Amino acid sequence: MKKLEIFCGTGGVGKTTLSASRALFLAQKGKKILLITIDPSHRLKDIFSLNQSPPGKVIKTTYDHPEKPITLSILLMSPQAVLSKIFSNYTSNIILKNLASPLGGLHEILSLIELEHHIHKGLYDCIVLDTAPHTHFLDFLKSGLRIQKFFNKKFIQAFSHFGSLKNTYQKTQKPPSRIVEFAIETGVKKLLSYMEKVTGKNFIQSFTEALNSIYSLKDTFLRASNLPKVMQREDWADWFLVTSSEHDKWREAQAIQQKMIETGHSRGTAIVNHCTAQELAQWSPTSPPLITLKNSLLKREKNIIHSIEQNFPRWIEFPHINSEDSRDQLRELIEKWNAVDGSF
Amino acid sequence: MPLVPKGRLYFFTGKGGVGKTLAALSLAHHLRQKNKNILFMDTRAPENKEHTLCQRLHLTYKPINVLASLEEYARFKFHSRTLAKWITRLEFTASLMNIVPGIGHIVYLGYISHLLKKDPALTIVLDAPSSGHMATMLGSLETYHQIFRSGTIFNDIKAINDFILSPKNVAVFICHLPTQLSLTEGCELKDRLENLSLNNIHMVLNAALSLALHHLSEELPPYLSERLRLETQALNQFPYPWIAKIPYLTSLDDLEKIKEMSLCWEGVIT
Numbered sequence: 001m002k003k004l005e006i007f008c009g010t011g012g013v014g015k016t017t018l019s020a021s022r023a024l025f026l027a028q029k030g031k032k033i034l035l036i037t038i039d040p041s042h043r044l045k046d047i048f049s050l051n052q053s054p055p056g057k058v059i060k061t062t063y064d065h066p067e068k069p070i071t072l073s074i075l076l077m078s079p080q081a082v083l084s085k086i087f088s089n090y091t092s093n094i095i096l097k098n099l100a101s102p103l104g105g106l107h108e109i110l111s112l113i114e115l116e117h118h119i120h121k122g123l124y125d126c127i128v129l130d131t132a133p134h135t136h137f138l139d140f141l142k143s144g145l146r147i148q149k150f151f152n153k154k155f156i157q158a159f160s161h162f163g164s165l166k167n168t169y170q171k172t173q174k175p176p177s178r179i180v181e182f183a184i185e186t187g188v189k190k191l192l193s194y195m196e197k198v199t200g201k202n203f204i205q206s207f208t209e210a211l212n213s214i215y216s217l218k219d220t221f222l223r224a225s226n227l228p229k230v231m232q233r234e235d236w237a238d239w240f241l242v243t244s245s246e247h248d249k250w251r252e253a254q255a256i257q258q259k260m261i262e263t264g265h266s267r268g269t270a271i272v273n274h275c276t277a278q279e280l281a282q283w284s285p286t287s288p289p290l291i292t293l294k295n296s297l298l299k300r301e302k303n304i305i306h307s308i309e310q311n312f313p314r315w316i317e318f319p320h321i322n323s324e325d326s327r328d329q330l331r332e333l334i335e336k337w338n339a340v341d342g343s344f
Numbered sequence: 345m346p347l348v349p350k351g352r353l354y355f356f357t358g359k360g361g362v363g364k365t366l367a368a369l370s371l372a373h374h375l376r377q378k379n380k381n382i383l384f385m386d387t388r389a390p391e392n393k394e395h396t397l398c399q400r401l402h403l404t405y406k407p408i409n410v411l412a413s414l415e416e417y418a419r420f421k422f423h424s425r426t427l428a429k430w431i432t433r434l435e436f437t438a439s440l441m442n443i444v445p446g447i448g449h450i451v452y453l454g455y456i457s458h459l460l461k462k463d464p465a466l467t468i469v470l471d472a473p474s475s476g477h478m479a480t481m482l483g484s485l486e487t488y489h490q491i492f493r494s495g496t497i498f499n500d501i502k503a504i505n506d507f508i509l510s511p512k513n514v515a516v517f518i519c520h521l522p523t524q525l526s527l528t529e530g531c532e533l534k535d536r537l538e539n540l541s542l543n544n545i546h547m548v549l550n551a552a553l554s555l556a557l558h559h560l561s562e563e564l565p566p567y568l569s570e571r572l573r574l575e576t577q578a579l580n581q582f583p584y585p586w587i588a589k590i591p592y593l594t595s596l597d598d599l600e601k602i603k604e605m606s607l608c609w610e611g612v613i614t
Binding site: 010011012013040041043094095098099101105106107109132133134136146147149150152155186187188191194197198199200202203206246249251252276279280282283285286287289290292293296297299300303320322324 | 359360361362393421422427430431434435436437438439440442443444445446449474475476477480483484487488490491492493494495496497498521523524525526529556557560562563564565566567570574594595596
């Protein structure tokens with residue numbers, strides 16, 4: 001068990017259920033666990049019956065496992081809750097207000113900030129992270145760099161003085177030359193003057209104001225931006241790349257793994273979910289279409305496991321569970337985690 | 345069965361992993377066979393898969409470079425190639441666009457509507473982002489509408505918005521797997537998009553086991569018969585009609601799958 005266990009993968013392979021089962025397995029062993037989902041679809045709330053709870057707050061819940069109840073903490077990440085926490089009054093600025101909406105697009109960056117916040121608090125033995133499918137997860141990983149590029153010292157200084165630049169001109173005093181240097185060097189002043197020609201009159205003012213508000217929080221953002229680097233440390237974070245025997249999903253999983261390696265993350269542990277080879281082996285169809293189906297399903301699974309052998313140092317096969325009931329699924333998955341404990 | 349009126353732009357979206365890309369390619373292939381002038385586009389960085397498949401299907405794949413499109417727009421707006429180049433090469437511009445995805449979305453949608461207005465005979469099939477991110481992409485138009493409030497950029501965004509929201513121009517296909525999860529998320533997405541004033545939305549079913557097995561009475565292994573049972577149950581509760589139903593396909597080859605899938609689009613679009 002590391003400090004951070006991250007479940008990533010393609011869509012529809014059982015990532016959320018697996019991450020929930022992993023969190024329960026660890027909590028069952030007596031560890032203090034926080035399970036966070038940054039997937040906007042918040043599927044965890046169905047699994048743990050949290051439909052009444054507001055997103056964005058850590059909820060301590062007890063799961064009714066047949067052996068003994070398991071206690072753990074759960075967080076359904078909400079971009080608005082994070083923004084409310086870091087900005088005292090963002091609704092007064094039209095730009096910030098709109099960016100804060102569920103459709104504002106700052107989801108990945110705000111997830112990074114929220115995650116860093118909880119790691120920093122240090123209240124848990126382990127944080128289990130359920131991510132959003134595929135490319136969104138890659139966006140999440142890149143958020144650190146995006147933040148750093150945007151919170152470039154030169155930009156910050158250019159904007160912070162741009163406000164006072166306008167004022168000092170009005171007072172007919174000469175502005176300090178270094179400030180002018182920054183503004184010119186970054187092209188910010190020139191850009192804003194051109195933008196003013198094609199945007200509404202008040203837009204530039206709102207824009208500068210919004211940026212200064214955001215830049216005033218640079219410490220929060222920059223701290224969060226270092227998280228992806230920390231996540232690269234093998235002694236600190238464990239990765240589970242989840243896929244299933246559907247052919248297309250394996251190819252997407254490979255793409256994710258590729259990107260992870262490119263950005264300096266370790267290979268992690270692969271999980272093949274919904275394995276059906278054992279069950280299929282016991283089936284003896286006689287009609288040609290069903291024979292084709294059986295062979296196709298078996299071949300698919302075999303191909304994936306073969307590819308995984310070539311690309312991952314460790315992997316786990318989770319069998320298909322013959323129940324839609326999440327309680328049955330979780331119980332069986334927890335058993336499986338027990339069975340493989342120590343082998344990866 | 346309802347039909348989709350002929351349009352200019354077809355979005356394919358749905359929960360992650362439902363098969364949007366292949367479904368989109370199958371429609372593009374079908375339309376191409378009817379001698380339509382088709383462009384295939386996607387919103388993610390061009391991956392080898394789409395490009396190679398398009399080549400093998402003799403489909404034109406059009407990648408999009410957001411910064412290049414922004415430069416073209418700026419050149420048009422400021423009547424200056426030099427200035428346009430300067431704006432897009434500025435470090436601040438790139439990092440701003442990276443931090444706030446909405447700007448890129450608008451440039452992207454603007455570029456597409458520009459292509460369609462320029463060539464009236466063109467049709468575009470777009471492999472769009474999944475659920476939430478699809479809503480964000482379209483929501484960006486409204487977001488920036490509110491932010492600008494007036495001025496020429498505002499007017500341009502309004503023009504893009506009007507084009508995209510017109511059912512004459514745009515149809516959205518939400519793809520589903522026959523699982524309760526996927527069907528529920530598809531319905532939620534439909535609601536969200538309708539709240540954004542998008543109306544020409546149709547539901548596509550992919551990988552339906554019941555369609556592949558319905559005529560077979562032989563015994564299935566427990567997990568397949570259970571899966572079939574759950575599929576039938578979930579489909580019975582689905583409140584919307586299917587514009588196209590694609591059966592579960594056993595082929596392991598994408599090209600073969602696309603060609604089989606394209607048969608399901610016969611007679612769907614007027």
